[in-house]
Amino acid sequence: MPAVRKIIHIDMDAFYASAELYRRPDLRGSPVVVAWDGVRSVICAASYEARRFGLHSAMSVAAAKRLCPNAVYIPPDFAYYRAISQQVHQIFARYTDKIEPLSLDEAYLDLTDYSGSLPYARDIARAIRADIFAETGLTASAGIAPNKFLAKIASDWRKPNGQFVIAPEQILTFLADLPVSKIPGVGKITAQKMHRMGWKTAGDLAKTERAVLVHHFGVWGHRLYDLVRGEDNREVKSQRIRQQISNEITLPYDEPLHSIGRHLPELAAAVAKQMQHKQMTAACVTLKLKSSDFHIHTRSQTFSAPLGDAPSLLAAGQQLLQRQPESSAAYRLIGLGVSHLLPHNVQLPLW
Known part of the structure; x- marks a missing residue:
């Protein structure tokens, strides 16, 4: 009989909000929201104190302020969150090389072939969570099960700072x-x-x-x-390839086409920074616009040579913007993304 798999899903608790509270301990106990404080902004994360008022990620800031007028708003600092995430993933690597990151704050780990001294998967999960707390000051929850589906459900069962096991017979x-x-x-x-x-x-x-x-x-x-029968044969894929990198801005006020391009330098710089961090280049650039009536317009271009820096992305974005037909429409969102990603030193074939 094949060995029963031992899958752990680790999920950081209210990650962005907890990270901010770690460096702002004076705010502990207060309802803290990670979001840009704008008319059309949405919540990136809410502390558990804020959640008691019904606040949650993806909720509009306008709605959040009605529910909890006294919440403290902190703009997101993704460079800081990525640095903590890298620390956490280094901890994972001490226990297994089969790691499938889902985002900055969660990942699957396959411990089926673990050969260390800890006898059970629940002990490994407990050790990982203890290491995370000791080295980052943040808490994480864990789900332990024979497959990814059940492990993900289990990680939410004892939040925050808990873990839950679903054994095969259960x-x-x-x-x-x-x-x-x-x-x-x-x-x-x-x-x-x-x-x-x-x-x-x-x-x-x-x-x-x-x-x-x-x-x-x-x-x-x-x-x-x-x-619903508990069957999920998906493997933990340790080499997940990110298919797209993008950034977008929701504008405080609708803007006409002739002025919305002023946001492209900021978008190009943000996307280029992510690409450099991932050591990737891209062959395809996509411009995204959302009009005031919520219609989404996209324009894409595939290039013969990979792009990787802000000036080239900006030039590509400006080209794509020029292809958008002139109209009386106003726009509430602009985004820039890249796809067809390649490692930094790989060149596209000439033929």
């Missing part, structure tokens, strides 16, 4: 009462649809034929059929 019992809203990929609208169909838990869905789920949810119904 899977079906655990899923029987799991609310459908806890299944990754099931949003508010999908959960409401499931409730109308009489499906309140993963256990309810597990009693449903595959064809019925596919009928209601399309191709995703096949995956849903497997997940």
Whole structure:
């Protein structure tokens, strides 16, 4: 029989907000929000004190201020967060080389072949969390399970600063009462649809034929059929390739096409900085505009030589902006992104 996999999902607790509180201990106990304080800004992260007022990531700052007028707003410092994330990933590497980062604040680890002195995956997770706290001052939560699907759910079970194990023999019992809203990929609208169909838990869905789920949810119904039975064979991919790097600005006021280009130098510099950090170049540049009526317009160009610095990205962005037809439309967002990424020293073929 193949060995039962030991997958750990590590999730930092309110990462951006906790990182800010670490260097601003005077704000501990206060509702802290990481966001630009603008008319159209959205929350990047909220401390647990702020969450008690109903604040959460992706909520508009305007709505947050109505719910919690006394919240403290701190602009995000992504260079600082990336530095902490690198520390955390160095800790992961002490225990395994099978690490799949999902973002700055979470990752999957495969400990199936772990050969250290700790006997159980729960002990390894506890040691990792202790190392993170000792070296960064921040807490993390962990989920331990035989696959990625269950590990991710488990990491949210004892937040903050906790961990939860779903052993192989516990899977079906655990899923029987799991609310459908806890299944990754099931949003508010999908959960409401499931409730109308009489499906309140993963256990309810597990009693449903595959064809019925596919009928209601399309191709995703096949995956849903497997997940509610605790089946997920995805590997922890330690060499995840980032497919795109981008940056965008939501404007405080709508701007016409002829003036919105003034934001391109800032966007080009931000994207170039990320590319340099990743030691990547790119062959394709994309300009994104969102009009005041929320229509999204994109223009892309693939180049014969890879681009990697701010001036070349700026020139490409300006070219793409010139291709946008003149109109009376006003725009609320502008973004610049790159794709077809290559390692820094790789050249595109001439033919």
